[in-house]
Amino acid sequence: MITAGVDVGAKFAKVVILKDGQVIARAKTLVGFDLLKSASDVFETALKEAGLSRSDIQRVVATGMGGNAVLQKPPINADEAVSVVVAAAAGAYHVVPTVKTVIDVGAEEGRGIKVEGGKVRDFVINERCAAGAGTFIEAMARALEVKVEDLGPLSLKSLNTIPMNAQCCVFAESEVVSLIHSKVSKEDISKAIHDAIAGRISSMVLRIGVEKDVVLIGGCALNPGFIPPLEKELHTSIIVPEFPEYVSALGAAVIAANPSR
């Protein structure tokens, strides 16, 4: 059976095509104002990579904040849309069957999901604040005038702990500027930024309880500077699967393959 999962997130649209439980294509693109167009473009890219056409895909499930934009709308014509919490749990279970806790940190939201057998037992999502999401790291990278992908490796060079107390993304930027003026090194500031976001995510995830195996997914899982402080805060090791940013799209494709779940 060939199925596809389409995750229309706040910043990227991701597509995974699954054949008999194996990933045969994946693609992502930045999301523009027209969610359907962004998703359709990346869907087409994934189809080309797999050497398939839409008619070869038996079921498509959409997810993410823009999942409804592609529900029963051509050219994707998703058969169903599911919440990203459910998709993330299914995807994480597919790649790490021993998973009990999923931490999903994307561009706009951070989520903690308690999982049992691929099903959601409980979950928590950050509300009304970017300070626990990827946008926070991007804003801080701008303030430090470094590329966002360089921020994580930079932080790993720091041996110092500088507390960042601001609880707001905007005020934290002011705090970073103050640290720059105080001649604190970029390495130390980078570490402070990652410590701060790890602290916010961990305090949120601890509300639902953390049980091993813990799997980190979402775009922020690609950031090596984020993982050590998160492991330290949670007092546990964290598994980062390959292609962590695609896990929710993968979960949607898994759900598509099991319509009677």
Place this chain on the structure above:
Amino acid sequence: MASTVEVKEYPTEPLKCWDQAKNLRKNYYEDYLHAHEKGGLRWAGGAWSFSSIPAGLGEDIYCITGEPYGATIAFFKDFAAKCHDATEAAGFPRTLCAYMRNYWGSILLDKYILTDGTVVDGYPAPDFIWQDHICCSHGKWYQLVKWLEKKRSKEVPMYCVDVSVGYPSDFSPEEDYKVDYVVGQLSDGIEWLEKVTGRKYNDSLLCDAVWNEIKATSLWAEICALNQAVPAPLDEKTMYSLYVMGTLMKHRPECVAFYETLRDEVKDRIKRGIAAVSTERFRVITDTQPPWGFLKIFREMEKYGIVSVGSLYTYGLIGMWQYQPDGTWTPKPMPPEKPQTREEALQTLVRWTLHKPEWAHFYQPELKTKMMDSIVKQWKVNAVLLHYNRGCEGLSVHIAENRLGLINTGVPVFPFEGNMGDERDFDLAGTMSRLTAFFESMGLKKLKE
């Protein structure tokens, strides 16, 4: 967000007494507005206040209770926004009780809103304030009202009753001092009422009012207990429009008569299998006041076949309950006889009122969790939605402990942030997105658009 599926549907129909409820509430606010034209008196105070006491001043005493008025304002978002602007411009922070800010805003704007959204010029000042100090906000609420009225050259006398005696375990003789403490204040209050109004107090009217109050609050509990039926004859969104009578006029005969009518109608609905939500297949309860400007979340839930059958708030703010020896939570039986004297009336009223389940919010989070767990089991509830209500620190205190306590009993719990009276603190899209995720995690799919 899921694709739609088909399920069996129960018969449903509107409540026959709905218009009666609407008219009672409409008349209540209009009576207060026009009280002076009828030669009557107006008083203001909280919905928890001992409203039977001013009733002894005569049949022409009209009140406005603060929290329901604040909620009415919240429902009309444009007027609520003006009230918020007015209170913030006057220097009050937006972290204060949202009902209180709505109420103050109405005075500051010198405008009064009716239940159909009509805004009347000239806020009708009360002739006196009769209040209970149930929480820190209630302790300051009418102190500020008095001050605001004074700025409008209106001197409003105020009497406040301290009710901070805790939740009595079962009125053993060792706890009589709690009752006596409150009774003493009410007794002094009656003398104060005579003094500030110049009216002679009528103990017979007091006894009638106390008996009405006990009957009304007993009846409401009986009605809520009927909602254990499957399918539920009432949904919580509808119940909000029904329990409110107990917050406005629990001491009035109209309230008793209405609840008798409602009780009979609910019994009839159960007998005929009439559901509040035709597609009922999943039952939830909530907690604390809802975000009044966003009651449509209940209609959204119905699309999944979910009915909210009530909450400790809707059952226990007005209804009186007690635990039976077998552990079940049931309506508290009325006292055997109507009081005949002032002292009997005050003793009976205080003993009855101090048993209000909602006190558990303030004093005993473990007891509140126990009561919620009882509702979950007896009302056959599948999940609990907890409103982390930023607008009411009184009823939100300990709510995170309730979440943990309920999770430990095994029931799924979904907390969401919001505000009962200030729409700026409620993210509808975000909440609906998270609610959808929660419902999907329960295995529910949308039944219809």
